[in-house]
Amino acid sequence: QKEVEQNSGPLSVPEGAIASLNCTYSDRGSQSFFWYRQYSGKSPELIMSIYSNGDKEDGRFTAQLNKASQYVSLLIRDSQPSDSATYLCAVNPPDSSYKLIFGSGTRLLVRP
Amino acid sequence: NAGVMQNPRHLVRRRGQEARLRCSPMKGHSHVYWYRQLPEEGLKFMVYLQKENIIDESGMPKERFSAEFPKEGPSILRIQQVVRGDSAAYFCASSPARTEAFFGQGTRLTVV
Numbered sequence A: 001q002k003e004v005e006q007n008s009g010p011l012s013v014p015e016g017a018i019a020s021l022n023c024t025y026s027d028r029g030s031q032s033f034f035w036y037r038q039y040s041g042k043s044p045e046l047i048m049s050i051y052s053n054g055d056k057e058d059g060r061f062t063a064q065l066n067k068a069s070q071y072v073s074l075l076i077r078d079s080q081p082s083d084s085a086t087y088l089c090a091v092n093p094p095d096s097s098y099k100l101i102f103g104s105g106t107r108l109l110v111r112p
Numbered sequence B: 001n002a003g004v005m006q007n008p009r010h011l012v013r014r015r016g017q018e019a020r021l022r023c024s025p026m027k028g029h030s031h032v033y034w035y036r037q038l039p040e041e042g043l044k045f046m047v048y049l050q051k052e053n054i055i056d057e058s059g060m061p062k063e064r065f066s067a068e069f070p071k072e073g074p075s076i077l078r079i080q081q082v083v084r085g086d087s088a089a090y091f092c093a094s095s096p097a098r099t100e101a102f103f104g105q106g107t108r109l110t111v112v
Helices: none
Strands: A011-014 A019-025 A032-038 A045-050 A054-058 A061-066 A071-076 A085-092 A106-111 B005-007 B010-013 B019-024 B031-037 B043-050 B053-056 B065-068 B075-079 B088-095 B107-111
Touching: A011 A019, A019 A032, A019 A085, A019 A106, A032 A061, A032 A071, A045 A054, A045 A061, A045 A071, A071 A085, B005 B088, B010 B019, B019 B088, B019 B107, B031 B075, B043 B065, B043 B075, B075 B088
Parallel strands: A011 A106, B010 B107
Antiparallel strands: A019 A071, A032 A045, A032 A085, A054 A061, A061 A071, A085 A106, B005 B019, B019 B075, B031 B043, B031 B088, B043 B053, B065 B075, B088 B107
């Protein structure tokens, strides 16, 4: 089992819709969770971090964490074509506050 | 405030040559991390350095790879005697402490 799993996609949504990206992780003791956005050929860009159960909102983005289910998600409201990218879920393992374990990413396509 | 600066952006090496990848962290950041991204895969942690110290090199291949972060100057990831399997994007990230990391644009290494 991979440590951090994501559906590779592509996830295709129409412009203006809500895009829902999901991620599961295997290590129950993980404490910190991050979502990065990566455009093709570019660097990963940190868009959200979440540390406690529940929702965290920042503009059009909402991160949701459920530690009991070992599940973290990212919702993008009012999706725009410029949101089309690969979204990487990353987790700090419990024995390391600095190392990031990445999923392989979900490719999001927002159709105009 | 300039971001994490990596150079070169693209590097082509013949099999058996050496590759040197440079990373200057963001101003005020003393923690540097190197990650490798193989085609169609997520990022994999390689090494974590602070000034003049290697903190964690658990993700580095045992042979041919080395990293340093001298007191003065950029961090260097060095790959000796490159092979085709070393072709990948190498990303450097930095942080002010063991917190959220910000990534550079990456160096895309092609071994021919």
